[in-house]
Amino acid sequence: MATTTNSHANEKTAAYTANDIALIVRAADFAARKHKDQRRKDPQQTPYINHPLGVARILTEEGNIFDPATIAAALLHDTVEDTKTTFDELTEHFGPEVMAIVEEVTDDKRATKAARKQAQIDKAPHKSHKAKLVKMADKLYNLRDLERATPLGWDRHRVREYFKWAQQVIAGLTGTNDALEQTLKEIIERNLAKK
Numbered sequence: 075m076a077t078t079t080n081s082h083a084n085e086k087t088a089a090y091t092a093n094d095i096a097l098i099v100r101a102a103d104f105a106a107r108k109h110k111d112q113r114r115k116d117p118q119q120t121p122y123i124n125h126p127l128g129v130a131r132i133l134t135e136e137g138n139i140f141d142p143a144t145i146a147a148a149l150l151h152d153t154v155e156d157t158k159t160t161f162d163e164l165t166e167h168f169g170p171e172v173m174a175i176v177e178e179v180t181d182d183k184r185a186t187k188a189a190r191k192q193a194q195i196d197k198a199p200h201k202s203h204k205a206k207l208v209k210m211a212d213k214l215y216n217l218r219d220l221e222r223a224t225p226l227g228w229d230r231h232r233v234r235e236y237f238k239w240a241q242q243v244i245a246g247l248t249g250t251n252d253a254l255e256q257t258l259k260e261i262i263e264r265n266l267a268k269k
């Protein structure tokens with residue numbers, strides 16, 4: 075575990091502190107307030123906060139990841155990209171490590187959509203271990219969401235293109251977490267096998 079500051083950070087038996095629990099609850103509360111007026115693109119218009127909460131759950135329950143900074147960053151991962159939150163605010167409330175993970179998974183909204191999509195493919199292999207974990211869980215959540223319900227305005231072609239693009243991004247994230255990689259491989263193969 076060379077990439078974690080606490081060598082037990084991913085073990086369920088590690089001694090977590092009051093500060094660790096407080097950090098995670100603070101992140102969940104902050105994200106809920108920042109995303110409060112946003113909805114997902116599914117026909118039911120699910121509250122947006124379900125997504126960051128689900129990404130964090132994928133890390134704990136499927137990835138066996140319990141590093142507090144990684145879980146806090148998962149909860150906060152779309153706040154800068156999709157709300158008015160700044161990186162300075164994240165540093166102020168959550169410290170430089172959590173901010174830096176969120177920064178690594180935040181697209182540059184000044185770039186065109188095509189450039190952002192290509193940048194995710196190109197930059198994936200160079201991300202830190204913790205950022206790769208958050209990115210894998212983010213993709214897994216979104217692919218499951220696509221399998222469950224087609225976003226408003228999307229057709230089968232667009233769904234398929236998202237699966238193909240996600241496969242390319244994920245190719246650059248491998249060697250990070252076996253369980254998440256296996257689950258991603260299965261959902262992508264199952265969906266790209268569809269006509």
Ligand SMILES: Nc1nc2c(ncn2[C@@H]2O[C@H](COP(=O)(O)OP(=O)(O)O)[C@@H](OP(=O)(O)OP(=O)(O)O)[C@H]2O)c(=O)[nH]1
Binds near residue numbers: 116217220
């Ligand atoms: N599958 C799915 N995605 C939804 C839904 N509602 C919102 N999204 C978000 O839409 C983004 C994917 O849609 P795109 O058309 O590719 O991207 P865009 O929003 O930037 O235009 C994801 O952003 P992201 O989390 O930042 O990830 P990504 O852009 O890295 O894929 C995902 O979280 C939904 O109902 N289903």
Ligand SMILES: [Mn+2]
Binds near residue numbers: 151
């Ligand atoms: Mn996301």
